[in-house]
Amino acid sequence: MTCGHPVAHRWLLAALLAAIAPAAAAQSAAGPGTVWRCDDGRVYSDAACRDGGVQLEVQDSRSAAEMQAARSLARREMALAARLAREREGREAATGGLAGFRTSSSVAAPSRSASRSEPPRRQVRLVRSGG
Secondary structure (H helix, E strand, C coil): CCCCCHHHHHHHHHHHHHHHHHHHHHHHHHCCEEEEEEHHHCEEECCCECCECEEEEECCCCCHHHHHHHHHHHHHHHHHHHHHHHHHHHHHHHHCCCCCCCCHHHCCCCCCHHHCCCCCCCCCCCCCCCC
């Protein structure tokens, strides 16, 4: 889905961050751990792979201040996402549907000529020259 509106981009980013923030916070709270690289390096897992995989030791090298700043940013982004969702819901409630979109009841049926597969024929008038 693409949208050229900057608020929509900001909302999508906020929603994405809101979705991944709890998992990121849980991972960082757990500290260093073990990760397995599975399926020829295409999949990473916190549990052992069926095919054995490659065991990797991971560490978060960020300082406590950097981690706190990241958590603070995630909280602000989640709050922004919630605010934008409330604003959108308010606009939808005020307009009776999805803001900016026409519903099927507001769309007129196509005219009969629009459903033709061939273009309408032109009227040609023949003029004979005297002679």
